[in-house]
Amino acid sequence: MSLKSLDPRVTRLNLPEEVLIIEPKQELDQFETYEAFHQKKEGAAYTYVGPVHAPNEDVAFLFAKEQYSRRFACVGIWVARTEHIQVTPYTNDGENVYDMMRVEEPAGRSEQPEAYEIFHLKKRGKAHAHAGRVMATSYQEALQEARKQYGEKGPIVNVWVVKSKHVLQSAEEDKDMWTTIPEKKYREAIAYRVMDKITKYKEENQTTAQ
Template sequence: MLKSLDPRVTRLNLPEGEAPAIEPKPELDQFETYEAFHQKKESAAYTYVGPVHAPNEDVAFLFAKEQYSRRYACVGLWIVRTEHIQVTPYVGDQENVYDMLRMEEPGERSAEAEAYEIFHLKKRGKAHTHAGRVMATSYQEALQEARKQFGEKGLIVNVWVVKSKHVLQSAEEDKDMWTTIPDKKYREAIAYKVMDKITKYKEEHKTTASS
């Protein structure tokens, strides 16, 4: 039997001279990646805070809340699957990416316009911030509309574009998730009012698995 300095290999009892067969990884071997944006206070713009890995967007929402809002002010949360975000090239801090993009004249619309969310990076090393919403029939047209509406508001290093329908947004009734009991100075996970949502998810997952 093949022996190795790694005891895990030795325990496989592999015949001498034969390499182990490599099996392909199963589908969904790892969680999907989602990007999280949070709102520090009412009327403030949503700002990118980081990624999370989760099996679906509802769990990604809970993971993002636990990871990015436990000890910081937060009244709202947005979650977007990474693959749904279209990204422009990056430019220097003293340049405007809208000036570098080749913008085509919009032709006659062949589809109904839908909402797109626009996020700007104003300086390298900072975070993307929500600039606003535009109506368009494609990502390219959304960039064109964004340039018209937001392109003159200072230097922009990079732009993220995502369809509004791909954004999971916290609702007004979700705000109690960040409420803690009065004697808690810091936001500890045990103080969050989210057990109902977690229990609901477990029950739904259990029902799906049994069926």
């Protein structure tokens, strides 16, 4: 039996009905999702700028640099795989998520503490910003430590927690990678001198009208 379709062009191909069998998608047939954070200037907090899709964190870093630092001031980038970021529930603006969470104290430490990065969202519609780093043996303990150290800086609508080892960070010695060479000022909007051209156009038209 050949395949019958509402599209006569498909019917004329006389394809066997077996082509209707759809093979299941293979695992990892698509790039993984990473979240990117950038630092606008020295000393500023790293702020969430958006996701990228990449086969690994090194490529994700390059994609993040190309996508989020070409046209905006930036001196550093962090990337973390989306699945490595633990997210708290969201609260309403003006409320503090730490006040609404029941985080139990750890019974005892059986593992060595490690570093966790804490990101706060202070208002819906804004971006998560890096609040600081805590030492803990689990995500729950990291959240508890974050509440102790940063919980009073509310209102905080949402919190992201990620192990520091899962964050690929730009190194101090790589600062020159953000410098735009004189021959390529594509990152600086002023290099296009759009306003100069508009002003010149207006002046020429005013002269003609007179």
